[in-house]
Every structure is written in structure tokens, then in C-alpha cells.
Amino acid sequence: MSADYLNTALGDLARTIPGATAVFHANRLDFCCQGHRTLADAAAKKGISATDVIVQLEALKPGVSDARDWQQASSAELVEHILARFHMRHREQLPELMRLARRVEQVHGDRPDCPNGLADHLSCMAQEMESHMLKEEQILFPLLLQGQQAIAGGPISVMRYEHEQHGEALDEIIRLTDDITPPVGACNTWQALYRGLEEFRQDLMQHIHLENNILFASSPRATGYACCSKG
Structure with a gap:
């Protein structure tokens, strides 16, 4: 094995x-x-x-996970889950993370370990993700739910490419924050920011995983990882 x-x-x-x-x-x-x-x-x-x-x-024990096996779900169920669990959640997370990041930069910007530039980076990321999610909600997901996988192949390729860009944006968060590790003596706001960043990172990776590896896999033109092959 x-x-x-x-x-x-x-x-x-x-x-x-x-x-x-x-x-x-x-x-x-x-x-x-x-x-x-x-x-x-x-x-x-x-x-x-x-x-x-x-x-x-x-070491993982079979059957102990309470997470749903989304491979067994219908496309409609998975889309509903993605919209409620991730699209809505990201729209809540990013404004708060931006607020916390700006506060940390304002108060601790003179420290060498301060993540200066993080707030602006999160702002750009929020704009890009909002555009991406709207394209999924208004174009791609309706095509998939109507069973038009062949027509959806082109939009799926675009979404995969944008997912790769989201991954690069997460890498920049990692770089700016020393792997999302708060420094010794970090204030409560700084620690709250990094806890939120780690939650956001995990949520976004799970979000992309469900789309790339499960939802999009049914499209004959979108199988494999053609748009995620850099590096």
C-alpha cells in the first residue's frame, strides 16, 4: 500500500x-x-x-471520519454545499481578515516581523475571489446542473486556472506571515488574525479540492490537472 x-x-x-x-x-x-x-x-x-x-x-482509521463522502453526492447537492459552506463563508472571512490585518499593520508596522502588505494582498484576493465565485454562480454551476458538461468544459478550464492563482495567493500569505506563525509576544489581534488566516487557508483548499477533484471531474474536457501543472 x-x-x-x-x-x-x-x-x-x-x-x-x-x-x-x-x-x-x-x-x-x-x-x-x-x-x-x-x-x-x-x-x-x-x-x-x-x-x-x-x-x-x-494511521487513519477507516470509518472514523464524520465528513461526508462527496463522491457519492449528486452535483446539485455538492454545488449547494459549496455555495453555503464556502462561497458564503469566504465572503464573511475576508472583510474581517482585512480589518484585522490593517489594525496589526497600523499598530505594529515598525516591527520586522509585522506582515506589512498583508491587508492590501487580502483586498486584492477578495476582489479576485468575488469575481471568480460570481462566474461559478452565474455561469458554470447552472451549466453543470443542467447536465451540459461538454459546454462547461471551457469555463471549467478557466476556473481551474484561477484556482491555481488562488493557490499562489495563499503562498504569498504564507510568505508574509512566516507560515502563519504569530511571533512571540503577539497581541490578541495579531493572534486572532493568524487563527483566521489558517482557517481561511484550510477552507479555501478544501473548497478548491471539492471542485477540482470531484465536481469538475465529470466533464470530459476538464479531467486531469491541465491547468494546475506549473511548478
């Missing part, structure tokens, strides 16, 4: 092993935008031990 894990794409592992996404989050492995990479390749690029990750995956 370990050899199979090594040579299996992260997106496939995330889709088929309950609890795998938590392991990938803990090891900072991108199973959504870079889900085409095998575990062996992804671990090597991250500079971590693939064997350690496999041990964590094999």
Missing part, C-alpha cells in the same frame, strides 16, 4: 482516503491546486519525508 501512496496523486488520495486532507494540511502539502503531483514528488519539493506522511495516512 505504501508504494501505491507514493505514486498516487495528492488529489486522488484526498478524494479517496477519509481524513487525508487533515494530514496534508498538517504537512503543508497542496492537494488542491497542485493535486496532480504524486505524494513522492510533492514531499520532495516540500523537503519533507514522504515516509512520515505515509505513516500518518496509514
Whole structure:
């Protein structure tokens, strides 16, 4: 089984092993935008031990996860879940994160470990994500729900490409915040900001995973990871 894990794409592992996404989050492995990479390749690029990750995956107990297996859901159910759990949530998260980031930069901007530029980065990210989500809500999701997968292939390719851009934006958050790690002596606002950023990071990765690896997989023109192959 370990050899199979090594040579299996992260997106496939995330889709088929309950609890795998938590392991990938803990090891900072991108199973959504870079889900085409095998575990062996992804671990090597991250500079971590693939064997350690496999041990964590094999320690997962079958049947203990209360997360729904979205592969068994209809497209309508999955779209409804994405809209309620992620689209609505991101629209709540980003304004608050921007507010907290601006406060931290205003008060602690002279500190070398302050994430200066984070608020502006989150503002740009919010605009890009809002445009992306509207395209899904107004164009792509209706096509999928009407069973027009062939017509949806083009929009899906665009969405996959924009997902990759979201992944790059998350990488910039990681860079600005020392891997979302609050410094010693960080005030309550700073700590709240970083807790919110980590929640947002995990939510966005799960959001993209459900779309790239499950919802979009039914389109014959959108299978694979053609638009997430950089790096």
C-alpha cells in the first residue's frame, strides 16, 4: 500500500482516503491546486519525508471520519454545499481578515516581523475571489446542473486556472506571515488574525479540492490537472 501512496496523486488520495486532507494540511502539502503531483514528488519539493506522511495516512482509521463522502453526492447537492459552506463563508472571512490585518499593520508596522502588505494582498484576493465565485454562480454551476458538461468544459478550464492563482495567493500569505506563525509576544489581534488566516487557508483548499477533484471531474474536457501543472 505504501508504494501505491507514493505514486498516487495528492488529489486522488484526498478524494479517496477519509481524513487525508487533515494530514496534508498538517504537512503543508497542496492537494488542491497542485493535486496532480504524486505524494513522492510533492514531499520532495516540500523537503519533507514522504515516509512520515505515509505513516500518518496509514494511521487513519477507516470509518472514523464524520465528513461526508462527496463522491457519492449528486452535483446539485455538492454545488449547494459549496455555495453555503464556502462561497458564503469566504465572503464573511475576508472583510474581517482585512480589518484585522490593517489594525496589526497600523499598530505594529515598525516591527520586522509585522506582515506589512498583508491587508492590501487580502483586498486584492477578495476582489479576485468575488469575481471568480460570481462566474461559478452565474455561469458554470447552472451549466453543470443542467447536465451540459461538454459546454462547461471551457469555463471549467478557466476556473481551474484561477484556482491555481488562488493557490499562489495563499503562498504569498504564507510568505508574509512566516507560515502563519504569530511571533512571540503577539497581541490578541495579531493572534486572532493568524487563527483566521489558517482557517481561511484550510477552507479555501478544501473548497478548491471539492471542485477540482470531484465536481469538475465529470466533464470530459476538464479531467486531469491541465491547468494546475506549473511548478
